[in-house]
Amino acid sequence: MSFQASDTRKGDSKLMGQINQALILNLLRNGNGLSRTQIARKIKLSKATVSRVVNGLIEDKIVSVIGEGESKKTGGRHPVILSTNSSGRFVVGVDLGTTNIVVGIANLKGEIIKKIRVPTDCGHSVEKVILQISNLVEEVIKQANIKKNLIEGIGIAEAGIVDSSSGIIKYSPNFNWKNVNITSILEKKTGLRVFADNCTRVMAIGEIWHGKRESVNNIFYVNVGYGIGSALMINGKLHNKHSEFGHIPITSKKILCNCGKYGCLEAVASGNAIERKANQLYNDSKNRWITAKDVAERAEQGDPVAQKIFKEAGYYIGKGLSFVENVFNPDKIIIGGGISAAGKLLLDPIIESYNNFTMAIMKSTTKIELSTIGMDAGIYGAVTMVLNKRIFYTSLL
Structure with a gap:
């Protein structure tokens, strides 16, 4: 810096x-x-x-x-x-997922001192989810025994198209929300300043701060979770436009994506795609739904079917990253999100495919790495977003 x-x-x-x-x-x-x-x-x-x-x-x-x-x-x-002074101010972060909501409170150094994880309200209506968030915010402040006047604000990480300047969720595919002014509603309920942004952009912010990568100027961050998202950092600044890496056409196979198109990267390499493939191939899926975590565990135990599923997902992600490399040539590509917990099962085929599709002169300058903060990237990013906007003003530097 x-x-x-x-x-x-x-x-x-x-x-x-x-x-x-x-x-x-x-x-x-x-x-x-x-x-x-x-x-x-x-x-x-x-x-x-x-x-x-x-x-x-x-x-x-x-x-x-x-x-x-x-x-x-x-x-x-x-x-x-x-x-x-780490205890001089505090911020609250909310990682809003379709399965779970994680709410945490952090000190001025961005250290999470209290965290609550609960299942997201099954109704998924705007009113129910916002009420749930509001109650969890009050609960985490109470459990941390922090005076409310020391709370600088709340940061929300949410999948979908989010206008960070207005705090409006333009479209959330996971909740099927459109034009929800989540920041304004939560500010009225909590009495605190609220900020919101796309979860992958927020995760990238968390990775830069907490992953000790501030010396790296150009980063492409990939969030491989239920879907696939991305964020781009150029010259140390987060690119402020929404991107859809998960919806680049990656295969000619007629596999329908959630977006309504065919052959998207997300349709063949996301956590959702891994689960769908596993439940098609395994006989025991009739008794229960096989999760991506189950597939990773089976692959670790040497199951060839599970290993093939991860190898195929990594192949497509690596191929997609070769496009990114040939266009942007970032210093570093970081793989985060829930599926990145599979570690080398996912990373190795990504790198192999990336190397096969990328020009040698381009790939020699770029490193592909797993996130250093893993599953906590969303919550760390959410608290960092508030710290940056209310205390450290990093956008001004």
Whole structure:
């Protein structure tokens, strides 16, 4: 992350204050404690500006004094060492899935201190799900024993087309919702600021912050879950347009996708596709529905049918990623989502297929890796979204 001073920037004083706060807090977040002088030197702000911003942050309990540094050889006072105050503010994250809702509360460092996972209300009506979210938010705050005035806001990760600027879910295929202003409704119910975005974009944010990948500029993140989604980071910034990697045409086979088209990547390589294939092939599926997790477990135990199912899914994902590579040439491709828990069962055939379809000169610069935060990417991303919008203002850097 490059830090630039804002002493001489023209414009609104509030915006300049937010930029300076962003510079200082993001430096402290990534450091091990710094003095005012060290901060001023690193981000090229005047000591007076740094002191003014820091004093306000200390007063707001966002920054705290953690000790004293060594004084200069010539003597004088010991410099005060500063750090972000992890218990100064808190944020709530909601990972809204069709099967489960996960609600967690995190401190200023983005560490989840309390988490609740419950089945999503079977009705899936807007009213029922929002009431369920509202009740869970109140419950997690209560269980964490946090005063509500210390909560900066709620972040929601939801599959589908989400307008992050307005907080409106334009379309949710999983819930069959259209034009639901989830942020406005939840703000009225909870009295807290609410932010919402597409789950895969949110997961990518969580991966960058919590997966310690902030030094990587260009990332393509793939969410392989019930469906398949993607997010693209260019020059350290999340691309703000909605994309549908899961709906690129990947095969000529007449396999119907949920979108109504045939041969989409999601129709042959998603968690839903893996389950559908398994339940067609296994005789015991008549007694119970075989899940993607079941298939992964069977594959790990050497079941050739299960191994073939995962190999085929990985083949198609790798082929799709070769298109991405040839167009964008990202530094890193990260595979996340629930199905990524299968690990090498999924990753190895992805890499093999990707290598077969990608130009040698292109693939030599890109690494394909599994997510480092796995199943928690959604909840980590949701809390990080709020921290970025309310405290760290990373979009301004």
